[in-house]
Amino acid sequence: MRIRLRFACADLPEVSGIQEAEVSDGATVEQAMTEYARLRRMEDSLEKLPESMFLIGKKPALLATVLQEGDELMIMRILHGG
């Protein structure tokens, strides 16, 4: 299924903005991220997944949340800033 990924991660400038991705039907957030990272050769970035926040649409999601066709998944880092 196709989903949209929107990264708001200052440490991942190479994927800033909206990305389209093809992931397995019924994939969870974690599975979708793993598949996408493998495709983009960003496996190292996965280490920080638990430190991220996810939104599907405007609603919070967990790593285990199941995605639907056409969902927009937003990935955000929790950061301090002065």
Place this chain on the structure above:
Amino acid sequence: MFGYMGKLLFVNLSTGATEVRDLDEQDARNFLGGYGLGAKILYDEMPAKADPFGEDSMIGFVTGPANGTGALYGGRFMVVNKSPVTGGWNDANCGGDFGPALKKAGYDAVFVKGVSKKPVAIFIDDGKVEIVDAADLWGKTTLQTEKVIEEKYGKKAKSALIGPAGENLSLISAVMNDGHRAAGRGGCGAVMGSKKLKAVIARGDQAVPICDKDALNANNKAVLDFMKGPGAGFAGMFGNFGTGAGFVGSTQSGDSGVKNWGGAGVADYPADVATPLGSQGIDNTKTGKYACANCPLGCGAFHDYPSERWDLKHSPRPEYETMGSFGSLLLNKDVESVFQANNLCNEYGLDTISAGSTVAWAMECFENGVLSADELDGIKLNWGAGDAIVAITEKIGKGEGCGKILMLGTQAAADHYGKGHEYLVVARGIEEPQHDSRLGYGLMRVYQYDPTPGRHVKGGMGMFVTHTAGHSVDYKGTGYADVNGAANTELTNSAGFCMFGANGPMGIVKMQIEAITGFKYSAPEWLALGLRIYNMRHAFNLREGLRRKDFTVSERFYKTNPPHEGPIAGNNVDHELLADNFFNAMGWAMDGMFLAPMLRNLGGMDKVIADLIPPPPPPPGAPPPKKD
């Protein structure tokens, strides 16, 4: 004594008297420096209930042992005073070059009391002290003032000074240095202004004695190795993009304030809108980096931002807090106006957090018909109106028209107009910084009950715990985590380190302080040192008569109301339970008063015990105490 110059300077501006005292080594061991030492001195020297703008009121400029030693990240000093906003303890933390310069001029701290009849500056030249006329500086902006000081005293002279906002006793005015570094919060600029003190100028070449230079150098190497290793991501992000590196994400996660804390980024200020203002969005206009003294990160930058409305050449990059308070908080996507508002705050000497928040409050009042355009000098302060934001900020900076009221901050403005209280977002009168406590719920206790309410640079659980909508929060055990976090931040700040630097090799602050000072602290002693500092700041408030019930916060700190959308929709933080846990772990009574055992265990708090802890009742049958 290592790590210290061993001298404290006391200046009375009413009499013109100056006094140099030796720094007591036990005080240095017990309170370290910065606001720890500052709290000890002000508690001892400043009478309770002093008018913050009166003769007895004191303001201190206090370095930490790390300043001037070459310890990486060790360039921050503290301004300490009684806040004219909260009526309680105030400290504000600042980088740049002034802290190390003050030590090189021969002093660990300068404490000023009294009120001068005319504008003056304190000039410290390699140990010598002179109160100099500053009539020619009064009324000048911070940049103009620094230029005159540099012409008169040379490039080596560094100054902590106020702009017109501080002179006008604006309650949101800052103490500034290096053009764009601000000890911003709690109204410290106004306290300096009330004394007619335009600047403290320090010049000198004295060396700070260091106990173990090899260990200091090894620690510095460990810091640099960390930045290339486990901390590379952090260093790359903040080194390249500064504190605003995560601005876009923060607006969407529910961290940044949106629409005077009544909105949500995902609905009202989406990523597409936030992106051009974030550090990455403006990066192509960057002309160079800026770093505070001894900082290997350099989270500052200058930009030539193109504008036909304002001269934005060589503008400092807005910090994250400023992007939030003049950007998302106002639904402002006019990037030029954020740069210009930031420049105005720097030049007039305003705290950008409170200034932006004050504009946000006025904006929500205007949008809801509570304040009219007439009451705002004809300015139509609609959400996102960049030109109007700049116009109103300039009035605040100059203290002109409606700016005379708004320069007092949101609480005083609402009280003056007698309306708009429902749109206040304040903790004991201090506006909320740009990390939402409904997301990072650990911040809630800090914002409400730190001796300096409403601060993002004070410790506790902070942003380490987050609360997203629909997920429950477990408040069990928060007290000890909160106390431990608070103590550690006290140590970082009081030592003169930047909090970004503490995000380095494990235990680096303690290692550096031991190398610099030669003091040795066991782990429990180190924790006690942090707690002693915290409790001394708290003692200042207790002696002022402040108790838990006096530390009130606006509802938007802890509660979301429909139609709030996004990651924190529906969140209600149990702020009183967080406080109960913290007070218990601290060993305080539930009203915030000290309990004797905790204070006695800490040690070094004899005067506080004598002042605030009633003596135990005599045993039954004991003779009545003798009267002198």
